[in-house]
Amino acid sequence: MAPILLNCMGNEHNEYIKQQVQVKNPYLGTMEEDILYHFSLSTRTHNLPEMFGDIKFVCVGGSANRMKAFAQFIHHELKLPGNPEEIKDICDGTDRYCMYKVGPVLSISHGMGVPSISIMLHELIKLLHHAQCRDVILFRLGTSGGVGLAPGTVVITEKAVDYSFRPQFEQVVLGKVITRSTELDKGVSSELLQCSTELENLPTVIGNTLCTHDFYEGQGRLDGALCSFSHEEKLEYLRKAFEAGVRNIEMESTVFAAMCRVCGVKAAVVCVALLNRFDGDQITSSHDVLVEYQQRPQILVSHFIKKRLGIL
Numbered sequence: 001m002a003p004i005l006l007n008c009m010g011n012e013h014n015e016y017i018k019q020q021v022q023v024k025n026p027y028l029g030t031m032e033e034d035i036l037y038h039f040s041l042s043t044r045t046h047n048l049p050e051m052f053g054d055i056k057f058v059c060v061g062g063s064a065n066r067m068k069a070f071a072q073f074i075h076h077e078l079k080l081p082g083n084p085e086e087i088k089d090i091c092d093g094t095d096r097y098c099m100y101k102v103g104p105v106l107s108i109s110h111g112m113g114v115p116s117i118s119i120m121l122h123e124l125i126k127l128l129h130h131a132q133c134r135d136v137i138l139f140r141l142g143t144s145g146g147v148g149l150a151p152g153t154v155v156i157t158e159k160a161v162d163y164s165f166r167p168q169f170e171q172v173v174l175g176k177v178i179t180r181s182t183e184l185d186k187g188v189s190s191e192l193l194q195c196s197t198e199l200e201n202l203p204t205v206i207g208n209t210l211c212t213h214d215f216y217e218g219q220g221r222l223d224g225a226l227c228s229f230s231h232e233e234k235l236e237y238l239r240k241a242f243e244a245g246v247r248n249i250e251m252e253s254t255v256f257a258a259m260c261r262v263c264g265v266k267a268a269v270v271c272v273a274l275l276n277r278f279d280g281d282q283i284t285s286s287h288d289v290l291v292e293y294q295q296r297p298q299i300l301v302s303h304f305i306k307k308r309l310g311i312l
């Protein structure tokens, strides 16, 4: 009897650990203080479990204004007390990133590109770990270029892929390349797709997302300051991407997926396509149309959160 009981407790313990946000760094536990420099927070000066322990959903996106607007929107959607206009930026000690807490939801900006989001993610994952958060889901809410999609279509990422359409992220560590898988949580993606069918005016697909290190040449644009290829070569690359299941192109998804996966955090990427790259490179829609498009990932993820919280 006793060994079975022990086994059960062991499994429960493993399950408990699995739901926590795991840092993969043996040095962290030996440090007296951890300064999350780009958030202007620290384990010595802030009570992170008290400030963040109840976080269940973290939504990140490139622009500081958009993530403030999302915080105000989710405040309204969750019908929380207080004035959403008075919501405070927790990271106002720095202008690198902004961060808003709205009940169990954290909304953070990450800037543009892999280096910017990866710095933010190191500090966010440590923050969630220090705060002893459990069962957290991370969403990237973004914009992208569509590949064979009408502008305004929302893409839920199945696999985040690199320039060769491989589901992996390469990080150079001490001069050597480390390759990490970029697989995302299938359960969360299909739940998001289901949510999209429950909403009006939210055309949504699941597809692979190509992550590049540049907006212009890196995404095969003909309108950058440099261009070393022909229009035909551009279309050939986009056609190959489409055949590999790519439906949109952006600049953060591979490192986002890879870091969340290693640290045991469920994650999803939801980006709206601002244009169809087969039709051109410049983003020509009006400001108002672009604002409406950018609200679409927010509406979808807010619906998901409300359903999870049993509000719908």
Ligand code: R2B
Pocket: 062, 111, 112, 113, 142, 143, 144, 215, 249, 250, 251, 252
């Ligand atoms: C989408 O939009 C930005 C470039 O305009 C970049 O951060 C991305 O991934």
Ligand code: URA
Pocket: 143, 144, 145, 146, 215, 219, 249, 250, 251, 274
């Ligand atoms: N963001 C990108 O990275 N690419 C686009 O084409 C549009 C938005």
